[in-house]
Amino acid sequence: MKREIQKPEGKLGILTPGMGAVATTLMAGVIASRKGLAQPIGSLSQMGTIRLGKRTEKRNPLIKDFVPLASLDDIVFGGWDLFTDNAYETAMKAGVLDKHQIEEIKDELINIKPMKAVYDHKHLVNLTPNNIKEGATKMDLAKQLMEDIENFKKANNCSRIVVLWCGSTEVYTKASAVHQSLKSLEEGLKNNDAEIPPSMIYAYAAVKLGYPYINGAPNLSCDVPAIVELAHETNTPIFGKDFKSGQTLMKTILAPGLRARLIGLDGWFSTNILGNRDGEVLDDPGSFRTKEVSKSGVLDDILEPQLHPELYANTYHKIRIEYYPPRGDFKESWDNLDIFGWMGYKMQIKINFSCRDSILAAPLALDLAIFMDLAKRAGLRGIQEWLSFYCKSPQTAQGLPAQNDLFKQLEKFENTLRFLEGEDLITHLGLDYYENELLA
Amino acid sequence: MKREIQKPEGKLGILTPGMGAVATTLMAGVIASRKGLAQPIGSLSQMGTIRLGKRTEKRNPLIKDFVPLASLDDIVFGGWDLFTDNAYETAMKAGVLDKHQIEEIKDELINIKPMKAVYDHKHLVNLTPNNIKEGATKMDLAKQLMEDIENFKKANNCSRIVVLWCGSTEVYTKASAVHQSLKSLEEGLKNNDAEIPPSMIYAYAAVKLGYPYINGAPNLSCDVPAIVELAHETNTPIFGKDFKSGQTLMKTILAPGLRARLIGLDGWFSTNILGNRDGEVLDDPGSFRTKEVSKSGVLDDILEPQLHPELYANTYHKIRIEYYPPRGDFKESWDNLDIFGWMGYKMQIKINFSCRDSILAAPLALDLAIFMDLAKRAGLRGIQEWLSFYCKSPQTAQGLPAQNDLFKQLEKFENTLRFLEGEDLITHLGLDYYENELLA
Amino acid sequence: MKREIQKPEGKLGILTPGMGAVATTLMAGVIASRKGLAQPIGSLSQMGTIRLGKRTEKRNPLIKDFVPLASLDDIVFGGWDLFTDNAYETAMKAGVLDKHQIEEIKDELINIKPMKAVYDHKHLVNLTPNNIKEGATKMDLAKQLMEDIENFKKANNCSRIVVLWCGSTEVYTKASAVHQSLKSLEEGLKNNDAEIPPSMIYAYAAVKLGYPYINGAPNLSCDVPAIVELAHETNTPIFGKDFKSGQTLMKTILAPGLRARLIGLDGWFSTNILGNRDGEVLDDPGSFRTKEVSKSGVLDDILEPQLHPELYANTYHKIRIEYYPPRGDFKESWDNLDIFGWMGYKMQIKINFSCRDSILAAPLALDLAIFMDLAKRAGLRGIQEWLSFYCKSPQTAQGLPAQNDLFKQLEKFENTLRFLEGEDLITHLGLDYYENELLA
C-alpha cells in the first residue's frame, strides 16, 4: 500500500557545517549540472533507476520519477566554516576540480559565504581557524546556529531545510552520561560540558528546529540517545555517519564477496595516502582514532566471525592513513588481503585504488540531503537506517547490529522505496519463471 | 509452506568427465576432510550458515542442518579422462596441493582410476590423449558412457549419481539446428554430427538416465534445447556453466559495487597469466574464444548499459588469458578499471589477484554436485537457475536474462533454500525494527 | 687529451619524419621552454650535470656547460607526415598536453606544417594517409626528400640539420641482400625493391647529404651495412633504434638490479595498455612483431644466461601490447616478475607504471638530436654506440653485443663526454680515499 508523501514544493536549503573540499565539490557539481555543464554522476537520486516487478516486465524508472524528490533547480546552498573563504576560493584551493571548470560557475560560488562556525580546540587540534562564533555557553552557540538557519531560510525563501555535516573529523569521544537523555544534553549545553563536540551542537540546533540532520564524518554527533529523543519529539529524521566513499566503500564491496564464498581471511592491511586537509587533520592521533573506529567496524559485521570462527576469528585487520602532500585530494589506497581457500591454501588480493576523495563523497552528500528531505515529507522520523548504503558506520536502533554489506544496504534502500510506493518487494527468488520445473 | 524432499539415503556417486587438477583437488579435499586432515573451505554446503527470520532472532543454522544434504562420508568418486593417470598421479603432477598432503591420502586417490574418455580432435586441439573410447557413432559412445555409469553405481553401491563436467574447454561452437530438439540431437548422435561435442555426449548420457548433469567449463554442453527437453522428460536437474572461480568471481563482486554507486566505467582490462593445462588449452584460439564469450557477458548484465548509457554504453572491455609456465596452477590476474565519478572526474582501480585455480574451483564443484542432488530429491527438474551463484555464465529459461551479480545470485540461492523449507524470504526491508519511526 | 670540436654556430634544423604525438610534444616542449613556460625535464642536454674528478672535488657542471651543444634558441623544427595536420592540430588531437598549455604556443605550432611523406602500404597497414609523395622509384622519392631538406635548410637559414625518425613502427622486416652494401641499396632504390621500407629512404636521403640520422622506432632503417657504409663515406653519425621510454626503460633499470644481486628469474610477463595511434598501429601483428623483437632482446644481454644458466637459462619472457582506447597516450604497463633467491626460494615483483608515452620520449628525442649534432661537430661518424642510453635496441659495430643495462649505458655516455673533453674517466674504484687503509 502506497504511503502518503508530501510534494516537494518550494526551495530546499542545504546547509553544511564545514565548507571544505567535499561541500564545495557538492555545490559546484549541483550548479554545473543545473547549467548542463556536467553530470551528477554517482547520485542515485539524480541518475539511478529502480527495477519494479519481474525481470521480464522491464520496468526500470528513474528513482526521481518513482518517488517525489526535490529538484536540483530548487536547491539553495549555505554553510558555516572555520575559515572565511567563500565557496569559490575554497574550491580553487582544494585542488579537486579543474580550475577552468570552476571559473565557469564562479558567480554562483563566490556568493556562498560561510557563516561563522562553532569551534572547540579540544575537539579539533590541527587547524587554526579565523571565522568562529563567540558565546558564553554551548547552548548560546546552539541558539546562534538556530538563528542562522532561520535567517537563511527566510532570506532564501526556502520551504525546507536539511543540515549536513561536512566538517573535519573531531577527536575521538565516547558517548557518556551527558549524551544519554535530552534533559542531560540540554543541561550540558548550558553548563559547557566538555564532552559535547561542536558537531553535536549543530545536530541539536537542526533537530530542535525539526530539520533533518546528517553526519558525514565519523565523530559522535547525532548518534546519541539525546538527539534520537529530540528527533522523535520534533518528528525529524536523523542519520549518519561518515560518508562511505573510498577504501571503506571498496572494503564493503569486497568483503561481502569473500563472505559469500566462505573464503577465509588471515589478514587485511589497508593504507591510504592523501594530502588534503582531511589528511592533515587525521595526522592528529585523536582524530585518526575516530576514523579508525569508524573504518574498522565494517569487517566484523560483514564476516560474522562468531558464525565462522575457522574463517574469520583470527583475521588481523590493520588500517593506516598517511598524510602525503604530493597527492592532495587525489588519494590512493592500497589494500593487501591474505586469504585462504579449499583445504587452507593461501592466496592474495592486492588493490590499488586511485580515487578522489571529494568526487566520491559529493554524490553521497547530495543523495543523503535529498532522501532525508523525502523522509521528512514521508513522515519518517528518528534514525533512517534504510540510508545505511551511504555511511561507513550506519546508525541503528539501540542494540540492532548494523549492516555494512553494500549489497544488503542497496536492497534495503530499494525495497524501502518500493515499500513507500506500494510496489512488491524484490527477493530474487524467481521460481515463478520456472513453474514447469517444479514437480508436484 | 515447506516442500517435500526425499532423504539423502545411501551413497552418492560423483562422476567427473575430466580428472585433471580441479577434479583431483576436489577429490583430495573431500577425502582429507573426511579424515579430519583439512577443511572444505569455500563450500557453502559444508561450512555455510543461513540467516533465518529477523536479525535480532539470531537464527543462523548451518545450511547442511537446514536442508537435507548428502554427507561427505557418503560420497564416492569416479570419472573419465583422456589420460590414464590415476587421481594420485594427476594430483602429484598438477602442482596444486602440497606433495606431503597428497601422500597422506595416497591409498584412496590411487584407486580412483579414469575410465576411457570420449574424444574428438575437432573440439579439443592442444592435447594428445592416450585413454579414449572407440565407437562407430556418437550414440554408440553415449551408450558406453551409460554403461560406465550404471556399472559404477552398482559396483559402488550408490543410490544416486551426479555427473559433473571437469574437463577442458572445448573449441567454440554455437548452438545450431541439431541442438534444437531431442529428436534432432538423437539423430545427430546416430549420424555422428560434427556439431555435437564430447561434453554434450556426456550430458545426454547422464540426463537420459535421470542423473543430474553439471557443466563446469564454458563450452556448449547441457545448455541447448535438446538437453533441456530431455531433462524435463526424465525429471532431471541440469545446470551450468563454467565455474566462477577467479577473475570473473572478482568481476562479479566489483561490478555490482560500481553499479550500486553509479560509478561510470570507461574501460576494464583483464589479463591472466597461468601455466597449467588449462592455460595450455586456452592458448588455442578456438578454446580461448569459448572462454572469452563466457567471461565477457557478465559485465553487460550487471551494468545494464541500456538503462545507463551515459555511464556504461561506451565501456571498453578486453580480456586476455596468457599461457605463462612459471606460474603453473598458481595463476595471477591483473585488472585495470578506468572509472569516472561526479562531474566526470576520472579514477582508477587496479587489482592483482594471486589465486589458485583449482583451489577456488573445487568447493564450487562440490557444492554444485551436492545441491544438484538436493534438487533431484526435492523434485526440481530442468534448469536450476538458483545455482547461478556458482557459474560464470548461468543457464536460464529461454529469453530470460541471466543474473551475474554475485549478491543477487546469493540472495536467489538463499531465498530458494528458505522457500524449500517454508521460511520467510528475506528482503532487507527491516522497517519493523523501527515501528516507532513511522508516523501515521 | 681534449678533442677538437667545432662550435655550434648558427641554427640547427631538426626534421622529423613523422609528426605525431612524440614529435609535437617535443616541439611544444622546446618552444614552451624557450619562452619560460615549461622546463625540458628529462633532457640531459638541457638539465643534466656531470661529475668530474673525485667525489670530494664537487665539480658537477651542467653538461651543456661542459661540452658545446646547440642552444634551444637556435633550434628550428620541420618534418614530414602522412596526414596534413599541422603541429598545433596534431598536438590538440594527441591528448598528451593540456589544451590550455598548447594554446599558449599556438602561433609557433600552427606554422610547423608537414611536408608530404613517403608511404608504402606494405610496410604500414593500419593507417589511411592523406599527405604522401608520388614518385616513379624509391630513388626518386629519396631525391625529393633531399630537396625538401635542402629547401628547409635554406628557407630557415640553418647551418646544420639532423633528421630524426618519429614515425610509426613499420612491419617487421629482416635485413636481406639489398641492404648489404651501398651499391645494392642504391640499385634497390632505383628498382623499387620491396624490401626497402620508407624509413630507410629517409635514412638514405639524410646520410647521403651528410646529415645525422636517428631512428626512434624499432623498424629496420639505418641499421644495415649499406647505410653504415654511406655514413662512413659522408662522415655522418647515425644511430638507433627505438626510444627507450616506458616499460623497456623500467626493464633495463630493474634487470641490472636482479643481475647485480644474482637473483634468479623464472619468468617476466609484461603487458601494456595504450590507446594512442601507436597502440592502433601495433594492433597489426606485423608491426607488433617489430616492436616485440626490439623489446625482447634487452633481457638476454643484461642477464647473460650463458654465464648463469642456473639463474637465467629458463627465464620465460613474454611481452604483450594491447590497444585499449580509454587510456589514450596515458598508457599503463604491468610487469610481473617471478624471481628466486637463496636455496631457490620464490618471490615476486609486480610493477604498475602509469606513464605518458610521449612525455617520456620527447626528451630522448631532443637529446639524441642535440648529441648527434655534437658528434658531427666532434668528427665522429658512423654508429654512435655511446648514445645507447637512449635506445631500446642500440645499434653496434658488426658482431659486438649491445649493452642494454641502463647504468652501463650511462657510464659509457658520461665517460665519452669526459673523454671528448680530456677529463679523467670515472671507475668508482675510490681506493685513493683510503690510502691509509692499504698495508704495504
Added chain:
Amino acid sequence: MKREIQKPEGKLGILTPGMGAVATTLMAGVIASRKGLAQPIGSLSQMGTIRLGKRTEKRNPLIKDFVPLASLDDIVFGGWDLFTDNAYETAMKAGVLDKHQIEEIKDELINIKPMKAVYDHKHLVNLTPNNIKEGATKMDLAKQLMEDIENFKKANNCSRIVVLWCGSTEVYTKASAVHQSLKSLEEGLKNNDAEIPPSMIYAYAAVKLGYPYINGAPNLSCDVPAIVELAHETNTPIFGKDFKSGQTLMKTILAPGLRARLIGLDGWFSTNILGNRDGEVLDDPGSFRTKEVSKSGVLDDILEPQLHPELYANTYHKIRIEYYPPRGDFKESWDNLDIFGWMGYKMQIKINFSCRDSILAAPLALDLAIFMDLAKRAGLRGIQEWLSFYCKSPQTAQGLPAQNDLFKQLEKFENTLRFLEGEDLITHLGLDYYENELLA
C-alpha cells in the same frame, strides 16, 4: 699490478651475534649447498662472474676463481643469542625455510648452540631474553666475548674468524663523546657508559682480537671513530651497516634509474608489512627510528637534490614498517612514486615486492663474511667501502659522502677486485671498438 694476498688456508669461523631467522637461514643454506641439496643463489662469492678485459675477449671467470676466497667446505658456524634455541629449533620456528628441507640437515643445525649473549634493556625493548651474560662492567662482558671467540676458534680448529652482527635493531642512538676515541670508549666500557650498546661491545671484542667485524643491522656499532681507530691499530677490516635486502634494495635500483633519466620526483611513499621477530622489534618506536634513519638516507645521496633542486628538492619521502603477523617472514613492500617528466607532466610507479626477508639477506651475510676475510688476507684494514654494495647505509671515511646507487656500488666492488688482481679497470668507454669512427 697484482696485490699480494694470503691463501685462505684452514677453517674460517663465522660467528654471529644474533642467531635468528637471517643467521639460521645463512647456516642452513651453506650446509645444504655443501651437501648439494640447494644452491647459494644470490651470493656473488659463490656464483658470481666478473668480466675481464674487452667485451669481445669473453673472459668472465667465476669471482671465486679470480680471487682467493674461503671455500664453503671450510666454514664453521657459531654465535650468540638472547634465547637458548639451537639453530635447528630457530629455523623451524622462523617459518622461512620449508620444514622438510630443514629436517634434511637437522644434525648439523642442532649442534649450533648459541652462547650467552650480551643484553641491555635500554637498547632493545620488545623482547624477553633467557640466555644472557652477567658481568660487572661492559668491559667485563667484552672480555667474556673475547674468551668465547678464542675458545670457539680453538675448539673448531679455525685459522681465521669473522664476526657478523645478525641481531635485532637496537634503539636509536647518536654517536656521542664516548665514541670519539679508543681511549674514551675503553673508559666507557669500564664505567658502564649507557651510550654503549651491546652490538658495539661485540665490535670492540672482535676488532680488539684482530677479527673482521660486520654490522648487518642499522644500529650504531662499528661506525664510530673509536672502533675505526682500533681497527687501524689491529689491522682489522670493519664494515657496515644494515643488509640491503628488500625495499631499500629496490629503492637503490630504481632511484638511480630515475636520476639517470632526470625524471622528477614529487614523492615516494614506502610501506612494509611483515610479521617476523624483526617486525615485532620494529614496532618499538626507538628501534623503528634507527631503521628509518638507515633507510631514509639513500635517496638524497642518489638523487643529489643540491644539483637538481627543480627535480628533487621537494621530494616527500615517507617510510613505514608495519607489524602484520599473517605474513611472518614473507614480507611485502608497497612503494608509490609520484614522478614528473617533460614539461612537468605527472606519472606514477607502483611496486609490490613480495619478498622473504631472510632469503634476501642470507647471501649478503655470506658474501660479507667471505669478502671481509679476503680483505684481511689482502692487507686491507679499517673501513671497507668497496663492500657498500651490500649495505643500506655504507660506512665511509670521515666526511666522504656514501654512494648508495647499487650500480656504482657494483662497479666499485668489481673494479676493486680487478685492482687487487692487477686487471684493467672497466670504464665502459668502449671507443676502441670504433677506431674507424673517429676522424682525425
